[in-house]
Amino acid sequence: MINVIGLGYIGLPTALMFAAHGLEVVGTDSNSAVVDELVAGNITFKEDGLKPLFDRALAGSIRFSTDYQIADTYIVSVPTPYDKETKKIDASIVCAAVSTIVDVCSDGATIIIESTVSPGTIDRCVRPLLAGRSIDLVHAPERIIPGKMMHELIHNARTIGADNADTAQRVRQLYSSFCVGEITTTDIRTAELTKVVENTFRDINIAFANELARLCHEAELDVYEVIRIANMHPRVNILNPGPGVGGHCISVDPWFLVGDYPETVDIIRTARHVNDTQPSYVLHRIKEVMAAEDINDISRVGLYGLAYKEDVDDTRESPSLRLLELLGDDAARIQTYDPHVDAGRTQQSADSLSAFLERVDMVVIMVGHDQIRESMQMLAGKVILDTRHICDLPGVHSL
Ligand SMILES: NC(=O)c1ccc[n+]([C@@H]2O[C@H](COP(=O)([O-])OP(=O)(O)OC[C@H]3O[C@@H](n4cnc5c(N)ncnc54)[C@H](O)[C@@H]3O)[C@@H](O)[C@H]2O)c1
Structure with a gap:
């Protein structure tokens, strides 16, 4: 049985996807209003295809609860904000969730952290919570984008970071129940950094486009024409300028690197500044x-x-x-x-x-x-x- 912890934008579709593909799932959220809504048969946010998936999952074997369950596998998809002062990740919510899992689970369980975390967070903050227990730890960061979640859950390539090949293989098998994208296995720290790097790359590219927009306005040139023509170069791919970067990923994750490597990162901090302004x-x-x-x-x-x-x-x-x-x-x-x-x-x-x-x-x-x-x-x-x-x-x- 899988116990998905945190039923927000990531946890809910993930729980539903597993259940719709025949796995026994319990979705747990500490917010009783979220659980009550789901138990009453209502989805909790708008997303194309979420309601039909919800109905398929209900026809399978899914339950919702505020209680953590005794399960073989736990998937943790709780928020990972950053501290606005230090820019470092605030891993306290992930740690609280893992501590509660450790209290209820049996030895032999696997805990998969899907939440985005900065490199080293799992070794530094999460692993010590498992001391003396025989529990496998995995990082399987999520890449889906709101608006296309249903398609991307199934088709995106995924990364599985694990301590050994057996665990990685078992978890790869689990996600293969619905994911047809390529699943790459690696170690946990590489998986952590890779996820943050992906969003940071996009943040920097958007910041470049936003800076070009400001520059072109000053130069009385059409930035879209400039980008369109520049992108005809076979090795150039500039994203579009816009009103700024929002959401819970691209505008947050690069800060983790600024917080952890303040003396080293430069472009990353500047890109955040450009997009935030x-x-x-x-x-x-x-x-x-x-x-x-x-x-x-x-x-x-x-x-x-x-x-x-x-x-x-x-x-x-x-x-x-x-x-x-x-x-x-x-x-x-x-x-x-x-x-x-x-x-x-x-x-x-x-x-x-x-x-x-x-x-x-x-x-x-x-x-x-x-x-x-x-x-x-x-x-x-x-x-x-x-x-x-x-x-x-x-x-x-x-x-
Ligand atoms: N939203 C996205 O587009 C997206 C994409 C990729 C990765 N992520 C990452 O996934 C993680 C989750 O993001 P989200 O957008 O789903 O967050 P969210 O805020 O939508 O949902 C998190 C849920 O966790 C619940 N929760 C908090 N603490 C809990 C606890 N101790 N036990 C049980 N439930 C608890 C909350 O009540 C909430 O319902 C974050 O690390 C985020 O960076 C998000």
Whole structure:
């Protein structure tokens, strides 16, 4: 039996996927509201394909509980924030979960840490909790992206970090119950660093694109044309600029390396700085466009999109929320709308796209949800600042 610990964006789909493929699973979360919702037959966040998977898992053998179970295998998918001061990982939640597992499990169990951790965290913080016990420890970091979780869970390549080949092979077999992607086995520290490096690579690439956007604006050049042509070089692949980097991975994981190697890392810290200051660059552009278009009243300006990326309801580290913070008193006046995020998250939140558009003369596209891509003609006649490069209406302003 598998006991999945932490039923959030990663743990819930993982638990459901195992159960839908015939394994006996208990999903455990310390938040009783999450468990109550799942027991009542409701999923706890929006994700394409999650409800059908939930129904398949319920037809199989899955239960939900706030209690840790006696199981053969534990999968730990609890949050791993970082300390805002030291930038180091805060592994206390992972450690609390593992301590509780150790209290209930029998010798011979396997604990798989799926949570993203900085290199060395498992040896330093988690392994000592297993002292004197015969428990296998594995790190199987998760790579899936919200919005494409169902597809990526099945098709992504995975990494299994283990202390020996037998354990690695057993865990590879387990994930093969649903994963058709290549599964690479390695040691735990390599698996830890690899996961953090993947997200750091993307952070740096996006920071480069964001810096190019600022540079091109100053040089009066089209950054998208520059990137499009540069990417025709066979060995160049620049990502897109945007309003900043949000979510729980790319905007968090690079800090682990800054925290642990403060004297060594340079580009990584700078990239974080560039991406973290991108919402303030967007604010600067909003003011420039308002001045150029003779718009004086911020309450006639609207932010489209509060989530951190397209077609999800996740607002963690969202550039739009950061922009609202930077707006100070004006945050209460600027209009906002996101079809996936509850109206009421902000003070001037509309409950439909048409209601939102009625209130504004200028739209700032912060997120490229399918809804706006498919309704772009509704924005005709508005002043538009498009931070996502998805609008081809005439006169649109870019970053
Ligand atoms: N969200 C993503 O896109 C993503 C992608 C890859 C990796 N990750 C990593 O996966 C991990 C989990 O992230 P998430 O987004 O699923 O987090 P989340 O906040 O959505 O979910 C975590 C869940 O764990 C529960 N929890 C906390 N402490 C617990 C405990 N001691 N026992 C039982 N349950 C507990 C919480 O109540 C919550 O429901 C993090 O390390 C994150 O970096 C996330």
